[in-house]
Amino acid sequence: MNSELVRTILAGVPLPIVLIGDDARVVAANAAAESLFGTGIEGRNYIIVLRQPGLLDCIEGTLRHRQTGQARYIVVGPSRETTYRVQTSAIEGADGGGVLVSFEDITDMETAGRMRRDFVANVSHELRTPLTALLGFIETLKGAARDDAAARERFLDIMEREATRMNRLVADLLSLSRVEAAERVRPTELVDLTALVKASIAAIRPIAADQGITLEYLGPEDALEVRADADQITQVMHNLIENAIKYGSTGEKVTVAVSHEERDISLRGPAVRIDVIDRGDGIDPIHIPRLTERFYRIDDHRSRERGGTGLGLAIVKHIVNRHRGRFRIESERGVGSRFSISLPMG
Missing domain, CATH: 3.30.450.20 (PAS domain)
Incomplete structure (x- = not known):
């Protein structure tokens, strides 16, 4: 040769x-x-x-x-x-x-295949539990509890809760799919972030009050405009605030702080920062890098009991990525947690 x-x-x-x-x-x-x-x-x-x-x-x-x-x-x-x-x-x-x-x-190809298999397995697992419960209660209602009014009411309440959880899971899966489909297209519409955050707090305040939690807003009253998808940023705020109410506070308050930064080092320019701060038990540092993974939960039982789907922070991460922003999680055991997003201005 x-x-x-x-x-x-x-x-x-x-x-x-x-x-x-x-x-x-x-x-x-x-x-x-x-x-x-x-x-x-x-x-x-x-x-x-x-x-x-x-x-x-x-x-x-x-x-x-x-x-x-x-x-x-x-x-x-x-x-x-x-x-x-x-x-x-x-x-x-x-x-x-x-x-x-x-x-x-073929590393990326194999990684994508593995992620797809894991995703299908996780979804199947998440749906199997409520479906098994529903089928079991239906069988009981058709048999032993057919004429037991008290048992029937109790079982129907549990069935409603499980069906609601399945519906929430499907809704979050569809939301995640839509976010990922549009992740490479940066929003162009100017949005007043101050008004949007205040509206989110007002919408969730009754839920917080039911839990004995006070929602506190700290930040400017004037408009802070960023290029954003208003619906998606509203979803981010709802996810983070509800997450803080469910898992981060024990009869305390949740603070939502908005600030303007002349120069954010990671974004290389001016930015708006939003911090959602709770005073809960905090998160073990070992869990923090994985919190934005799909279906990752620190406490499976506690999360399911409170209606969590394990997708909320994954949705937040993808939305923030679409806006070319940064998402950070800081926590200290016994002190609380801070979930921060920074969005570029202009």
């Missing part, structure tokens, strides 16, 4: 490519392959370079039987694991043959 011609061709391929000769030595490798396996691999035995048994068996099969093969090659890095789909093809030349080995990075 003409080594110079081979190198010229391989250099134009963006995927890592390694050419192995019939003598089991590396004939050529492009720059992408050298970044993966290191420089100076030409002339070395492919077993020493590639190492992983599944891939070595695939190459050996192609060398011996001259047939196409597929394998996986996994690179474990400091922060993540990268998976390559490897294709081995036999090649023939005037001065000898060999095996062309190409590496395609």
